[in-house]
Amino acid sequence: MDFVRVADVTSLPPGTSRAVVVGRYEVALFNVGGNFYALENACPHQGGPIADGWIEGLTVTCPWHAWCFDLRSGTMTLGDLAFIPRFDVRVEQDGVYVSAEPVTR
Numbered sequence: 271m272d273f274v275r276v277a278d279v280t281s282l283p284p285g286t287s288r289a290v291v292v293g294r295y296e297v298a299l300f301n302v303g304g305n306f307y308a309l310e311n312a313c314p315h316q317g318g319p320i321a322d323g324w325i326e327g328l329t330v331t332c333p334w335h336a337w338c339f340d341l342r343s344g345t346m347t348l349g350d351l352a353f354i355p356r357f358d359v360r361v362e363q364d365g366v367y368v369s370a371e372p373v374t375r
């Protein structure tokens with residue numbers, strides 16, 4: 271699978287997130303304690319921008335109506351009721367790379 275460089279490692283400190291563009295996708299990129307996670311930047315409820323959500327542990331809470339998702343899988347924390355497509359992330363030297371397509375479940 272192809273990967274796309276989306277950020278410098280130092281530009282996204284631990285505890286932060288932001289939206290990046292990967293081809294035709296808008297992706298929410300998170301840094302949790304130095305580990306990076308990437309989910310499509312659209313909540314399955316009504317499309318809320320997950321990149322602007324609250325991060326607590328490995329959970330992100332949608333800023334619009336507070337649905338919560340596991341950053342590792344994109345699955346709702348309440349159960350496998352809805353999910354956000356996730357992308358693979360690699361860190362190489364000083365760059366963060368995201369897979370060009372979401373990972374199939």
Ligand code: FES
Binds near residue numbers: 332333
């Ligand atoms: S749009 Fe995310 S919880 Fe409603």
